[in-house]
Amino acid sequence: MNTPKISVIIPVYNVEKYIQDCIESLIHQTFKDCEFIFVNDGSTDKSKLIIELYLEKDSRIQLVNQENKGVSVARNEGISIARGQYIAFVDADDWIEKDMYQRLHDTMEQYQSDIVLCNMFGYVNGKQFISGYEFPKEKRLGIDFIQDTLWRHLIQKDDLYSSCNKLFKAAIIKDNAINFPPGNKLSEDNVFNLKYFNKIQSFVYIDYTGYHYREVAGSAMRSILKMNYFENILRLYQVDYRRYLDLKFSDEEIEKIRSEKLINNTISLIHFYFVPTPQLSLMKRIAMIKQMLYNEDVVGVIHKYYQSLYDKGGRYDQFILKAVKNQSVVKLYIATSYSRYRNK
Structure with a gap:
């Protein structure tokens, strides 16, 4: 079995209304060298069935079933079996632009960076907005910038903590045993990103919006x-x-x-x-x-x-x-x- 370049990890829990949009956006990526690891976290709706239908059509899809243990455990399970050189995360009720992983991968390769970051679309009360950053664009930023500016930003703001608008190096995650802390439903991304950002020597920000974060009506x-x-x-x-x-x-x-x-x-x-x-x-x-x-x-x-x-x-x-x-x-x-x- 060939080793994929990117492993995309998708925790799934009761998202039957939205999972098809997510899957479609993944399997139609212009960057084809991916594996899609869906970790079904004890869903009680039709989420598992929908994934199984796609499983028969696309060999890049994997489905792991577990008892309901939370999103952190689901993501950690995905990391443990990921085979790609790079790792990405998508939430099962969101979707991505068809060229997102092409853009992230090409930037990672071009700049030989430890992480690539892009913008996100968000939706509040039916209105779309873009979350961007004031970092230098399309430039390999080194350890001095990371320690002086990036780390200050991590302490000062919360907009860098999503794991879904980034491409990570699998080796950094696995060599340093970086994972998501179980049991913390609201800030599991924070600890993961803090640990990862502490191990990088470079990062690149591209002013490109590839990830769609879905705010489900009334969910907040x-x-x-x-x-x-x-x-x-x-x-x-x-x-x-x-x-x-x-x-x-x-x-x-x-x-x-x-x-x-x-x-x-x-x-x-x-x-x-x-x-x-x-x-x-x-x-x-x-x-x-x-x-x-x-x-x-x-x-x-x-x-x-x-x-x-x-x-x-x-x-x-x-x-x-x-x-x-x-x-x-x-x-x-x-x-x-x-x-x-x-x-x-």
Whole structure:
């Protein structure tokens, strides 16, 4: 059996409505030298059956079935059997452009890079947007840029943590036993990417949008009922980045960067909780917001870094920040309602 150039790992759990779009986008890639490893994580719908139908038609497709153990275990299982020189990840309810792996592979080969990164399409409330980056484009970026700029970005923002808009070297993953931590439903990508980025010597960013992230209607709010997103924000704030990255920054600088991210993420979540929904009463959402406003980490950080955050923001941002500092739910409700009205 020939060794494929790219192994694509797709964890699958109850996505019968979307899995066909995903499979079609994979098997019609212009880059043909791939294997597609679908790891069925105990689906109870027709997801497995749909994959089996394609399995008969395309020899590049593999299907692994396991009991429901979560996306991290499913991805790790895929890594363990992947034979490709490069590894990629796709979520089973998303899809990709037909030339995505051609573009990523050719860039990886051209620049002899340890990782290639591209943009993503996202969809919120029926509107499409592109998540891009302000890194130099189409250029091999070396260890100095990685340590000075890329690692700062990893601490400061969350937009680099998806595993799905990247092409990884299998040797780096396997030689360093890099995997996804089981049991952490919200931030499994974070740890994987931190470990991987700590082992690279170069990376390339291409200003090309190849991955489509599907926001299933109501999925975000339904997941709020099952998961505590604020708990995840706190968990990210409490990450010991020195455990994963050989950082040159001082402890004070790291603390400032991650503290400002805590406040920005908290404010984003406040905006989200104030969006009207029949799935969660206003009183319940207000209670969740109060929990955030009175959290000791949030209170401590906003008092310590209030002025630097205030000086960076516009008038609206400053109003929101002041309301958070003063724990004013009423002002936050008015401001976020006004923002939604203006952005209709």
